[in-house]
Amino acid sequence: MKIIKIALSILFLVCLFDMPYGYFQLVRFLGMIGFIVLAYNYYPKNQNWSILWVSSAILINPFIKITLGREIWNIVDVSFAIVLTYSAFKKSKSLK
Structure with a gap:
């Protein structure tokens, strides 16, 4: 799961550039x-954590788009990257 979190973090941070x-x-x-x-x-x-991930999937789904504007999406992208990175390196007793 760590590789998925790191890969998604990188994808979201690249969104800050003009792509x-x-x-x-x-x-x-x-x-x-x-x-x-x-x-x-x-x-x-x-x-x-499961509820957070489902909520995130709903927010960014490509089928029913939620329009927020470039500045707000940048904040969302950075927030996703921070949370994903934190959860990737957080020591968890119940899930590795």
Whole structure:
């Protein structure tokens, strides 16, 4: 799971640069899949993290887009990167 979190963090941080629209679509799709996988793996052991990952997947899903504006999406991207990095390196007794 650590590799998924780090990869998603990098994808979200690259969104801060001036990228083509197709990249953002790719990030939405990969992010949704990554968050769903994380939610599935966390659900039986830690429901709080699972709820966070499901909420994140809903927010960035590419099918029903939520329009927030570039500045707010930048804040969301940085927040995702921080939370993902934190959870990747946090010592957990119940989930590794």
